[in-house]
Amino acid sequence: MALFSSLTPVFIAIICVLIGVIMKKKNGEKEKCDTKSKHPSRPWVDEDLKDGTDHPLEEEEGEEEWQGLEENVAHVPFTGERYSEAEMIERSQTFYELLNKRRSVRFLSDEPVPREVIDNVIRTAGTSPSGAHTEPWTFVVVQDPYLKHKIREIVEEEEEINYKKRMGDRWVNDLKRLRTNWIKEYLDTAPYLILIFKQVYGRLPNGKKKTHYYNEISVSIACGILLAALQNAGLYTVTSTPLNCGPQLRVLLQRPANEKLLLLLPVGYPKKDATVPALTRKPLEDIMVFM
Numbered sequence: 448m449a450l451f452s453s454l455t456p457v458f459i460a461i462i463c464v465l466i467g468v469i470m471k472k473k474n475g476e477k478e479k480c481d482t483k484s485k486h487p488s489r490p491w492v493d494e495d496l497k498d499g500t501d502h503p504l505e506e507e508e509g510e511e512e513w514q515g516l517e518e519n520v521a522h523v524p525f526t527g528e529r530y531s532e533a534e535m536i537e538r539s540q541t542f543y544e545l546l547n548k549r550r551s552v553r554f555l556s557d558e559p560v561p562r563e564v565i566d567n568v569i570r571t572a573g574t575s576p577s578g579a580h581t582e583p584w585t586f587v588v589v590q591d592p593y594l595k596h597k598i599r600e601i602v603e604e605e606e607e608i609n610y611k612k613r614m615g616d617r618w619v620n621d622l623k624r625l626r627t628n629w630i631k632e633y634l635d636t637a638p639y640l641i642l643i644f645k646q647v648y649g650r651l652p653n654g655k656k657k658t659h660y661y662n663e664i665s666v667s668i669a670c671g672i673l674l675a676a677l678q679n680a681g682l683y684t685v686t687s688t689p690l691n692c693g694p695q696l697r698v699l700l701q702r703p704a705n706e707k708l709l710l711l712l713p714v715g716y717p718k719k720d721a722t723v724p725a726l727t728r729k730p731l732e733d734i735m736v737f738m
Contacts, residue, residue, distance in 0.1 A: 578660030
């Protein structure tokens with residue numbers, strides 16, 4: 448009896464240790480589950496800007512279902528332009544000098560721009576390569592003053608929230624030197640706004656979904672070609688990714704659910720008193736690795 452009494456504290460201590468180990472293990476498993484279920488907090492991330500290529504389509508399509516493309520596309524002879532080495536060097540240098548003058552211009556004039564020029568630069572952007580030649584882009588050109596102003600209202604409302612709450616101090620501080628904010632006067636003054644939508648999927652003749660492979664990369668390449676075409680035509684813009692505005696702008700412009708806003712470009716001539724930050728570009732040796 449005396450022996451049992453002397454061992455009681457030992458038993459109690461062992462039991463307490465075991466209970467502690469069990470509780471710690473359960474808490475650890477719970478933390479792991481919570482970690483898996485929670486994503487890093489990035490409130491500035493725009494769902495519309497995520498590429499949907501890797502997301503499987505609904506079961507109705509089936510992986511093996513025919514996508515409605517021609518089974519055998521005819522191949523035709525191709526002869527590309529061939530220049531002498533001297534002309535190649537001259538053309539590449541001239542094109543570089545043209546594109547090197549491209550700047551993001553936030554002070555745009557309301558001076559009219561010929562509609563035909565806009566048609567041509569959009570045609571040029573449409574020459575972009577795309578995954579399986581699905582051409583997953585829609586270029587919405589807005590000239591109507593009422594629509595432009597509604598777009599400005601939507602963008603400025605969301606951008607103010609982005610600057611004050613979503614983007615965080617680091618991003619906002621990085622932008623201070625460029626003197627940008629949520630006021631977007633150019634959305635009213637630019638003669639045209641071009642909103643580029645990526646089609647995350649298409650539709651087959653029977654109404655079922657059609658996969659658009661690499662839709663975001665394809666549309667991004669088209670945007671790059673569009674920027675070069677605008678520069679070539681003597682027009683200027685500023686690349687704008689209106690975070691968290693996509694759904695509202697999609698409804699305003701009556702675009703279907705399969706289209707997600709990727710980029711917004713105000714297009715026009717610079718104002719006579721327009722300014723741009725005195726920035727420099729990285730030298731070739733900093734952006735190219737030659738092996």
